[in-house]
Amino acid sequence: MQVVATLLVKEFKQIFRNRMMLPIIFVVPVVQMILLTYAASLEMKGINMAVVDQDNSQASRQLLSRFEGSPFFEISLAATDYPEALDELTSDQADVILHMQHGFEKRLFSDKETELQLVINAINATEAGLIKAYCTQIIGDFNSYVRAQWFGMEGSGRLSTLEVIPRYWYNPLLDFKIYMFSGILVIIVTLIGMLLTALNLVREKEMGTTEQINVTPIRKYQFILAKLVPFMIIALFELAFGLLIGRLLFGLPIVGNLGLLFLFTCVYLLAVLGIGLFLSTVSNTQQQLMFIAFFFMLTFILMSGVFTPAESMPPWAQKINLINPVAYFMKVIRMILLKGSEFSDIRREFFSLGIYALVVLSLAITNYRKTT
Amino acid sequence: MKRFFGFVRKEFQHIFRDKRTLLILFGLPVVMIVLFGFVVSTEIRDVKVGVWDRSMDQASIRATQKIFSSGYFLPAGYIDHEEEIGELFRGGKARVVVVFEEGFEGKLLRENRAAIKLITDASDANTAQLSLTYLQGVLMSYFQSMNQDVQLPWSVQIKSRMFYNEEMKGAYMFVPGLMALILMLISALMTSVTITREKEFGTMELLLASPLKPREIILGKVTPYVLLSFTNAMTIVLLGFLVFHVPVRGSLWLLMLECMLYISLALSLGVLISIKAKSQQMAMFMSMLGLMLPTILLSGFIFPIDNMPEILQWVSTIMPARWFIVIVKNIMLKGTGMAFIWKETLILMGMTLFFILAAVKQFKIRLN
Numbered sequence: 001m002q003v004v005a006t007l008l009v010k011e012f013k014q015i016f017r018n019r020m021m022l023p024i025i026f027v028v029p030v031v032q033m034i035l036l037t038y039a040a041s042l043e044m045k046g047i048n049m050a051v052v053d054q055d056n057s058q059a060s061r062q063l064l065s066r067f068e069g070s071p072f073f074e075i076s077l078a079a080t081d082y083p084e085a086l087d088e089l090t091s092d093q094a095d096v097i098l099h100m101q102h103g104f105e106k107r108l109f110s111d112k113e114t115e116l117q118l119v120i121n122a123i124n125a126t127e128a129g130l131i132k133a134y135c136t137q138i139i140g141d142f143n144s145y146v147r148a149q150w151f152g153m154e155g156s157g158r159l160s161t162l163e164v165i166p167r168y169w170y171n172p173l174l175d176f177k178i179y180m181f182s183g184i185l186v187i188i189v190t191l192i193g194m195l196l197t198a199l200n201l202v203r204e205k206e207m208g209t210t211e212q213i214n215v216t217p218i219r220k221y222q223f224i225l226a227k228l229v230p231f232m233i234i235a236l237f238e239l240a241f242g243l244l245i246g247r248l249l250f251g252l253p254i255v256g257n258l259g260l261l262f263l264f265t266c267v268y269l270l271a272v273l274g275i276g277l278f279l280s281t282v283s284n285t286q287q288q289l290m291f292i293a294f295f296f297m298l299t300f301i302l303m304s305g306v307f308t309p310a311e312s313m314p315p316w317a318q319k320i321n322l323i324n325p326v327a328y329f330m331k332v333i334r335m336i337l338l339k340g341s342e343f344s345d346i347r348r349e350f351f352s353l354g355i356y357a358l359v360v361l362s363l364a365i366t367n368y369r370k371t372t
Numbered sequence: 373m374k375r376f377f378g379f380v381r382k383e384f385q386h387i388f389r390d391k392r393t394l395l396i397l398f399g400l401p402v403v404m405i406v407l408f409g410f411v412v413s414t415e416i417r418d419v420k421v422g423v424w425d426r427s428m429d430q431a432s433i434r435a436t437q438k439i440f441s442s443g444y445f446l447p448a449g450y451i452d453h454e455e456e457i458g459e460l461f462r463g464g465k466a467r468v469v470v471v472f473e474e475g476f477e478g479k480l481l482r483e484n485r486a487a488i489k490l491i492t493d494a495s496d497a498n499t500a501q502l503s504l505t506y507l508q509g510v511l512m513s514y515f516q517s518m519n520q521d522v523q524l525p526w527s528v529q530i531k532s533r534m535f536y537n538e539e540m541k542g543a544y545m546f547v548p549g550l551m552a553l554i555l556m557l558i559s560a561l562m563t564s565v566t567i568t569r570e571k572e573f574g575t576m577e578l579l580l581a582s583p584l585k586p587r588e589i590i591l592g593k594v595t596p597y598v599l600l601s602f603t604n605a606m607t608i609v610l611l612g613f614l615v616f617h618v619p620v621r622g623s624l625w626l627l628m629l630e631c632m633l634y635i636s637l638a639l640s641l642g643v644l645i646s647i648k649a650k651s652q653q654m655a656m657f658m659s660m661l662g663l664m665l666p667t668i669l670l671s672g673f674i675f676p677i678d679n680m681p682e683i684l685q686w687v688s689t690i691m692p693a694r695w696f697i698v699i700v701k702n703i704m705l706k707g708t709g710m711a712f713i714w715k716e717t718l719i720l721m722g723m724t725l726f727f728i729l730a731a732v733k734q735f736k737i738r739l740n
Contacts, residue, residue: 020654028661039669039684046678063528089535090706092698108528115529122534123544123705127676132532133505139528146528163487164508168494169461176497184665191660199653283392286652287565291393294561294660295400302412307674309499311467312417314410331464338495341462 003218007226011200015230025234026241029188033181033245040180040307047131049073050085050094057105063116063142067098072134089121096120096131108146170255170338177250182334183306185242190301190326193235193269195293198276201227202289205280224277224365232269239265255340261333264346267353268329274360275325281367304330328353379584379592386566387596401554401604405611408546419503420448422466424457431477435488438514439470444506461493468492468503536705543616548700549673551608552693555631556638556667557659559601563594563642564655572651586735594639601638605631609704621707630703630713633720634696640727641692647734667693695719 015021049067053060067073076094079085088094099117107114118135122128168174204210213223239262246252276293283289303317304310304326310318321327328349335341343350388394421439425432440447448466451457460466471489473479480486490507494500537544567590570576579589609627612618620627642659649655669675670684671693677685688694695716702708710717 020650024654024657024661028657032661032665035684035687036665036669039680039688040675090708091712113529115531118530118532119535120532122537122540123701124676125534125537125540125542125544128534128537128540135532136530139530143528163485164511165487165489166504166508167489167491168497168500169457169491171494171497171500174494174497174501179496179498187665195656195660199656203653285390285569286656287569288390288393290561290565290652290656291396294557295396295403298664299403299407302407308412309416309419309467309496311420312413312499317411334495335462335464339462339493341464345463 004222004226007218007222008229011226011230015234025192025238029192029238029242030245032188033184033242034249036184037177037181037250040176040184045072047073047096047134048076048094050076050079050088050097052079052082052085052097052099053077054081054102055100055104059105059108059114059146060100063100063139064098066138066142070134070138086119089119092121094121095127096135098135170253175251178246178252178338179334181246181250181252182337183330185239185246186304186326186330186333187301187306188242189235189239189265189269190272190329191297192238193231194272194276194297195290196234196276197227197231197273198280198289198293199286200231201277201280202283202286206285220365220368224361224368227277228270228273228361231273232266235269235273236262236265252337254337256336256342257340260343260346261336264332264336264350264353265329267350267357268325270357271325271353271360274357274364277364278360278367281364281369300324300326303327306330322352323356325353325356375584376588376592379588380595383566383592383596387600397558397600398604398607400558401550401607402611404550404554405547405608405615408550409543409616413542416444416499416502416506418446419444419468419499419506420466421445421507422448422451422457422460422469424451424469424471426452426474427472427476427478429475429477431480431486432472435472435511435514436470439507439510442506442510444503444510457491466493467496467499468507470507541616541618543612543618544701544705546673547608547612547616547618548697548704549671551605551631551700552634552671552696553664553667553673554608555601555605555635555696556663556693558604559597559635559638560642560645560663561656561659562597562600563639564645564649564659565652567593567643567646568649568652568655571646590643590731590735594643597639597642598632598635601635602628602631605635618704620704622703622709626709627700627703630696630699630717630720633717633724634692637692637720637724637727640724640731644727644731644734647731666691670694672697692720692723 051064051067053064064075068075076088079088079097082097082099085094085097085099089097097117097119099119101117104114104116116139118132120128120131171178201210204213243252243254243258247254275296279292279296280289283292303313303321303324305313310321310327310331313321332341332346332349335346423436425436439445445468448460451460451469457469460469469491471491473487473489476486476488488511490504492500492504534540567576570579580586584592606628609620613620645655645658649658667673670677670680670688670691672688673693677688677694680688699713699716699720702713706712
C-alpha cells in the first residue's frame with residue numbers, strides 16, 4: 001500500500017508539473033462541450049426557396065403566401081425563369097425551386113387538377129426528404145382550403161379521419177441539445193481518460209524510464225494501479241465538471257441518481273483505461289500508440305450511437321457493439337440522466353462492463369513485461 | 373538535391389518500417405467508408421414499439437399488424453397499464469408506445485373519427501421525431517387505403533425532382549465529408565507528431581546541425597505524407613464509386629488539384645502545431661481535440677451549417693474542411709468547374725499561405 005501511495009504522489013506531481021496539462025484537461029473540453037452541442041442540431045430552419053411564378057394568378061399567389069407564412073421557408077423571387085433558378089440551386093443560394101407554369105390556375109378550374117414542380121437539392125438526402133415533407137404539407141393544406149372555400153366542398157365530409165396525437169416524454173419541447181450534450185460528454189471523458197493513460201505509460205517506455213522502475217521491487221500490479229488511479233480521478237472530475245456545465249448552460253435534466261451514474265462511470269473507466277494500458281503495453285512509441293488508439297476511438301465513438309441510434313444499426317454492427325465499451329456508457333448515461341433509470345434497468349450493462357474491465361486489466365498486467 | 377532525396381528516403385523508411393501504423397493508415401479510409409455507409413446512418417430501422425390496445429378490435433389489430441409489417445418497427449410487446457410505459461422507456465425496451473383508445477373500431481365506423489396516441493421517449497429528440505413521422509405515415513396510408521373509393525377533386529399535384537441525387541443516397545453526404553476528415557487528420561496529425569518527436573528526442577538538433585537547410589528538413593518531413601494522404605483521398609473516391617456509386621461528374625484533374633491544395637494546407641497546419649508544441653503529447657492533443665471533433669461537427673459533414681446558431685456559422689468559416697467539402701461536392705456531385713468554386717479555392721490558398729508564413733516566422737533554427 002505504501003508503495004502504491006508513493007507511486008501515486010509521483011504520478012500526480014508529474015501530471016501537474018506539465019503546465020499545458022491543465023488547459024487540456026479543463027479549457028479545451030469546456031469549449032468543445034459548448035461549441036459542439038450548439039453545432040450538433042438536426043433541426044431545420046430557413047429553407048431557401050427560389051420561386052418561379054410564371055402564372056402570377058390568384059391561385060399561385062395564395063399558395064405562395066402560405067409558404068411565406070411558414071417559419072421554415074425563406075422565399076426569394078429573384079429568379080425570373082427556370083434556368084436562372086437552377087443557377088441559384090447550383091450555387092447553393094437556394095435549397096429548393098418552386099416552379100408554377102402558365103395556366104396553373106386555369107387548369108385548376110378546367111381540369112380540376114393542376115401541377116407544380118418542386119426541384120430539391122438532394123445532396124443531403126435526409127434534409128431533402130424533410131423539405132419535401134414540409135412542402136407536401138403546405139400544399140395539402142392549400143388543397144383542402146381551395147376545396148372548402150372556392151368550391152364549397154367540405155374536404156372531410158364522408159371520409160373517416162384518423163386523429164394522431166403525439167406525446168413526447170422526458171423532453172416535451174424536443175430539445176435536441178441535452179441529448180447531444182450527454183453524448184459529447186461521454187466522448188470527452190473517454191478521450192481524456194484513455195489517451196492520457198495510454199500515452200503516459202508508453203512515454204515512459206520510449207524515454208526509457210520504465211527500465212528504472214523495472215529494476216525496483218515494485219510489483220507489476222502496483223505499477224499498473226498507480227498509472228490507473230490518477231487518470232481515473234481526472235476523468236471522474238471531468239464528468240462532474242461537465243455535468244455542472246450542462247446543468248448551468250443547457251438545463252441538462254438530472255432525473256436519475258447521480259451516485260449510480262458515478263458508480264457506473266467508475267466501472268466504465270476501469271474498462272476504458274484498461275484498454276488504454278493494454279494498448280500501451282503492445283506499442284513501442286507514442287506515435288504508434290496514438291494511431292492505434294485513434295483508430296479504435298473513432299470507430300468506437302461512431303458506432304456507439306452518439307449521433308444516430310445504435311438499435312437502428314445492422315445486426316453485425318450490433319454484435320460488434322457488444323465489445324464496444326463506449327456504446328454501453330452512451331446508452332446508460334442517457335438512461336440515468338434523462339429518464340431516471342434505476343440499477344435494475346442497467347444491470348446487464350453494469351455487469352457486462354465489470355467483466356470487460358476485469359479481462360482487459362488482467363490482460364494489461366500480464367502483458368506488461370518487467371524484463372525484455 | 374541529392375541530399376534532399378536521401379533525406380526523403382530516410383523518412384519513407386521510418387514510415388514503412390512500422391507495419392502496424394501503415395496498416396491503420398490505409399485501413400482507416402476503408403473502415404470509415406463501411407462505417408458511414410452501413411452503420412452510421414440517420415435512417416430509422418428496427419425501432420422498438422410497444423402497443424397498449426385498449427379496444428382489441430379488428431381495426432386496431434389490423435393497424436398494429438400494418439405497423440410491424442412496414443419494416444421500420446419491431447414489436448416490444450403488449451402492455452395494459454399506464455405505468456408500464458415508463459418501465460419500457462426507462463429500461464430502453466421501447467422507443468414508442470402506440471395507444472388505441474377504447475372502442476376504436478366503433479368510433480371509426482359510427483363517428484368517422486378515432487384517435488391513436490403515439491407516446492415516444494423523446495430523450496433522443498431527433499430519433500423520436502423521425503420515428504413518429506414514419507409511424508404516422510404508416511398509419512395514415514393504411515387508413516387512406518380504407519378511404520379509396522372517395523374521390524378528391526380540385527387539387528394541386530406535386531411533381532418533385534430530387535436534383536443531383538435522384539435515389540436519395542446518404543453516401544453523397546459522407547464521401548466528401550470523409551475525404552475532408554481523413555486528409556486533415558492524417559496530414560496534420562502525422563506531421564505534427566513526427567516533427568515534435570525529433571524535437572523531444574533531441575535529434576532535431578542533429579538535423580539542424582547537418583548541412584541540410586531548415587527548409588529542406590521540413591519539406592523532407594512532409595513529402596512522404598503528401599503521397600500517403602493523396603493515395604488515401606483517391607482510395608475514398610474509388611471506394612465511393614465502386615461501393616456506393618458516387619460519381620465524379622466534374623473534372624477528375626481539378627478534383628486531384630484541389631485535394632493537393634487541401635493536403636498542403638493540412639500539412640502546413642501540422643508543421644505549425646509541431647513548432648508550437650513542446651512534446652508529442654501536446655501535439656497529439658492539439659490535433660485530436662482541436663481538429664477531430666470540430667472537423668466532424670463544424671464543417672457541415674454531419675450537421676448542416678445553415679442550421680447552426682449564427683456565431684457558430686462564423687466559427688465554421690475558419691474550418692478549412694468546410695470550404696473543402698463545398699469544393700468536393702461541387703466537382704463530384706454537381707459537375708461544376710472553377711466558375712463555382714473559385715472563392716472557396718482562394719480561401720484555402722489564403723489559409724495555406726497564412727499557416728506557412730506563421731510556421732516560418734516561428735521556426736527557430738538556433739539551439740537555445
